[in-house]
Structure formats: structure tokens, C-alpha cells
Amino acid sequence: MRFSRKPKGAKFFELFAGIGTNIGASVDVLKQFVAAPVERRADLAARMHELEHAGDDATHALVELLDRSFVTPFDRDDIYRLAIRLDDVVDHMDAAVDLATLYQVGELPPGVTAQVELLCRAAGRTADAMPRLVTPQDLTAYWVEVNELENEADQVYRKLLAVLFNGQRDALEVMKLKEVVDELESAADAFEHVADVVHSIAVKES
Numbered sequence: 001m002r003f004s005r006k007p008k009g010a011k012f013f014e015l016f017a018g019i020g021t022n023i024g025a026s027v028d029v030l031k032q033f034v035a036a037p038v039e040r041r042a043d044l045a046a047r048m049h050e051l052e053h054a055g056d057d058a059t060h061a062l063v064e065l066l067d068r069s070f071v072t073p074f075d076r077d078d079i080y081r082l083a084i085r086l087d088d089v090v091d092h093m094d095a096a097v098d099l100a101t102l103y104q105v106g107e108l109p110p111g112v113t114a115q116v117e118l119l120c121r122a123a124g125r126t127a128d129a130m131p132r133l134v135t136p137q138d139l140t141a142y143w144v145e146v147n148e149l150e151n152e153a154d155q156v157y158r159k160l161l162a163v164l165f166n167g168q169r170d171a172l173e174v175m176k177l178k179e180v181v182d183e184l185e186s187a188a189d190a191f192e193h194v195a196d197v198v199h200s201i202a203v204k205e206s
Contacts, residue, residue, distance in 0.1 A: 009073030011065060013133055019086050022128030024091050026051045026065040027116075028089045033097050034087045034108055034116050045101040052094040059087040074136075082197045089126075093119070096183035103176040111160035116183045118153045122146050122191040129193035129198065138203035143202075146195035153188035157181065 026048060033044040062083040066072065072079055100108070105126040160181050164174050 003125070009069070009071070012062070012069075012073050012079065013063045013131065015065065016082070016133055017131040019055065019062075019083075020127035022051055022055050022058060022087055023086065023123050024127040026055070026093050027120050027177045029099060030093050031116050031120055033100070034112055036151060038104075038106065041097075041101050042146060045097045052090050055087055055090040059083050064189060072139050073134075074205055078197060078201050081125060082194065082201070085194045085197055086126075086168060089123075089187055089194065092183050092187035092190055096180050099176070099179045101146075103179070105176050105180060106173075108180070109163050110179065111156055112181060112184065114156045114199060115160070115181065115188070118149050118156065119184065119187055119191070120202065122149045122153075122188065123150075133165060133201070134200070136198055137206050139198055139202060143195035143199045146191055150188050150192040153185065156187075157185040163178070 029044055029048045030049065033041060033048070036044055063080065066076060066079055066083075099105075125142050125145055129139050131141060161178070164177055164181070169177075
């Protein structure tokens, strides 16, 4: 009888995979939020906050496991950095949703939908990559694509700023909307930071 062997540090990979799944769930809520009527936003914001708490719990579990483990699958600092960068992704999405709800923002500019679509794509690539960290050298396509998506997100963000500052909105509304789109742009940056850490791990492990 043959027994399948778990990779070294299997629990780390399980936790990273779970965080990837949570990011996927979070971006789904974000997508619903930007398309939802104003009266549904509070419920979706509450759901996003639950997912943000779940992400925090998973990050804490990873850090605790790291503190308890003598042998780790790759560099300890990289494990810690990756856990924190992944947590940042959901933090920024949660902040965008929370601000839009607290500020009672009305209709969102069309560019916000474009921002969220790019975040959905980055989240899908990230969620797919997390269970495959066992062999990070095979993830080249992942970090290349996420970096390309972040570049696209930068362009969308700049166009959004141009729309916000075209003089057709009241200054207070502009301030509120800018805070929301800034958080979405920070989420795109956070996805790129995750990809950069994975790239660094792959280089060290090659």
C-alpha cells in the first residue's frame, strides 16, 4: 500500500489556500456591493466585515503557527510578509465598502466597476496560486499577470480621478468618492505586493 506524503509544512499551505478562498469570497461581495441599490449596501458591508474578520483570524493562525514551528516550508520572514500582504488585500476592500456606506455615497462613477473587475481578476489568480505555493517556481504566469492587472488598475484610477475632478461634482462628494476609489486602488497595489512576495520566494527556492 502506498501512502501519500504531505509536503513539508502542509499546514502552512492549507492556511494560505484558505486565505485565498476568503479573498475570492470578499471580492464577490465587493462586486455585488458596487452593483447594488443603496438600500442593500449595509447588509453587504456587514458581510464584507465578517470576511475581513475571517481574514484576520487566518492571519493570526499563520503567525502563531510560524512562532511554534521549528521547520518552515520557506523563509520565515517571507511567510510573515506574505500573510500580512494577503491580509492587506481584504482590509482595503473592506475599507472601500465601509466608507461608501458610512458616507452614504450615491451612484458610483462607472470607472469603479472597471476597478472592481480588475480586482476580481487579480483575486482569481491569487486564490488559484495560494494552494500551489508548494512549488512557487511554477507560478511565473501568476505574478506576471497580477503585475499587468495592477498596471491596468493604475490607468483606470487615473481616469477616475480625471472624472472626479472635472468640476461637475460638489467638493464634498468628490472627497467622499476619492476616498473610496483610493482604497480600491490600494487593494490593487496590495495584490501586486502579494505577487512580489511570491516571486521573491520562488527566486530563493529555485
